[in-house]
Amino acid sequence: NAGVTQTPKFQVLKTGQSMTLQCAQDMNHEYMSWYRQDPGMGLRLIHYSVGAGITDQGEVPNGYNVSRSTTEDFPLRLLSAAPSQTSVYFCASRGLAGDANEQFFGPGTRLTVL
Amino acid sequence: AQTVTQSQPEMSVQEAETVTLSCTYDTSENNYYLFWYKQPPSRQMILVIRQEAYKQQNATENRFSVNFQKAAKSFSLKISDSQLGDTAMYFCAFMKQSSYKLIFGSGTRLLVRP
Numbered sequence: 001n002a003g004v005t006q007t008p009k010f011q012v013l014k015t016g017q018s019m020t021l022q023c024a025q026d027m028n029h030e031y032m033s034w035y036r037q038d039p040g041m042g043l044r045l046i047h048y049s050v051g052a053g054i055t056d057q058g059e060v061p062n063g064y065n066v067s068r069s070t071t072e073d074f075p076l077r078l079l080s081a082a083p084s085q086t087s088v089y090f091c092a093s094r095g096l097a098g099d100a101n102e103q104f105f106g107p108g109t110r111l112t113v114l
Numbered sequence: 115a116q117t118v119t120q121s122q123p124e125m126s127v128q129e130a131e132t133v134t135l136s137c138t139y140d141t142s143e144n145n146y147y148l149f150w151y152k153q154p155p156s157r158q159m160i161l162v163i164r165q166e167a168y169k170q171q172n173a174t175e176n177r178f179s180v181n182f183q184k185a186a187k188s189f190s191l192k193i194s195d196s197q198l199g200d201t202a203m204y205f206c207a208f209m210k211q212s213s214y215k216l217i218f219g220s221g222t223r224l225l226v227r228p
Contacts, residue, residue, distance in 0.1 A: 031214050042118075042205055042218035043159075050214070058215065090159060094214065103216060105159035 002026050006091050006106035013081040013113045021076040021109050023091030029104075030096045032074040036060065036087040037108075043090060049074055050096065081113045116141045118208050120219035127196045128227050134181075135191045135222045137206030145211035148182065148189045153203040153221075162204070165189065193224075201226045 007022045025032065033048035035058075045058030049068040063085055065077040074093075078085060091106040117140045127133035139148070150162040165173045165182050172180050177197075181190045193200055206219040 033215070035216075035218075040123075040220055042120075042220045043216070044218070045215055048215065088157065092159075092216075096214070102161050102164070103214075108157045 004091055004093050004104050004106035006089075006109050008109060009107065010110050011112070013078075013111065015082060015113060017081050018077070018079050019081065021078075021089055021091075021111070023074045023076065023106060024072050025074075025091075025093040025104070026072065027093060027095070027104065028071060029093035030071070031103075032068065032091065032093045033058070033103075034064070034066065034074070034076045035090045035092065037090060038087050046076065046089075078111075081111075083113045085111065086113045087111060116143070116208050116210065116217050118206055118217055118219035120206055120222050122222045123220075124223045124225070126225045126227060127193075129196055129198060131196055132192060132194045133196055133224065135193075135204050135206075135224065137189045137191070137219055139187050139189065139206075139208050141187070141208065141210070143210050147209045147211070148180075149207040149209070149216070150178070150180070150189075150191045151205045151207060151218075152200075153205065154199075154201070159205075163191065196226045198226050198228060200224060 004025045030051045034046040035043040037043045047066040049055045089109045092103045094101045094103040119138045146167045148165045152160045163175045177194045203221045205221045207216045
């Protein structure tokens with residue numbers, strides 16, 4: 001099992017550019033989510049999905065789009081990057097059965113927007 | 115809305131000694147889960163310990179234990195026999211029952227001194 005994988009690990013964008021952060025998991029988890037981590041603020045939920053074709057907004061969704069066409073993949077799209085989106089992004093997944101199930105995190109993507 | 119507060123931005127402990135990290139939370143829910151995550155310099159998020167709110171017994175995992183005080187809404191992490199590998203950021207997190215969404219505190223940076 002590779003667990004949760006994210007690509008790329010690092011990315012530098014210019015303001016206004018678009019890009020997609022990739023996330024994949026091979027554990028057949030229904031629930032997947034995206035968080036951003038900023039200094040002094042912990043991790044904040046951007047978007048989440050409870051299954052293919054179902055997505056919803058988290059705490060800080062503005063500027064980001066997601067889709068879930070398969071159980072395995074949950075890409076995060078930045079349509080027009082802004083310096084405020086400079087952050088470390090984490091993808092996570094977990095099974096739905098069992099409330100206290102562990103969420104598995106990917107290794108993160110460090111994004112810098114100039 | 116739920117909030118999680120970690121009031122100690124940084125802490126330091128001598129190797130082999132014991133250290134306690136504080137976490138308080140605010141919620142009107144009765145059924146929920148609490149977690150401590152470790153983030154070493156590699157950036158990987160690692161689950162350290164979890165506590166179900168309906169359980170009165172404090173969770174333990176080897177050198178890690180919690181002091182869960184439901185009425186006081188407090189959830190501290192005790193690390194015994196600290197090791198150099200315990201140097202990391204530690205995040206406290208809250209999850210409402212059947213929500214799957216984690217709400218994180220701002221983190222405590224722990225340094226274990228040789």
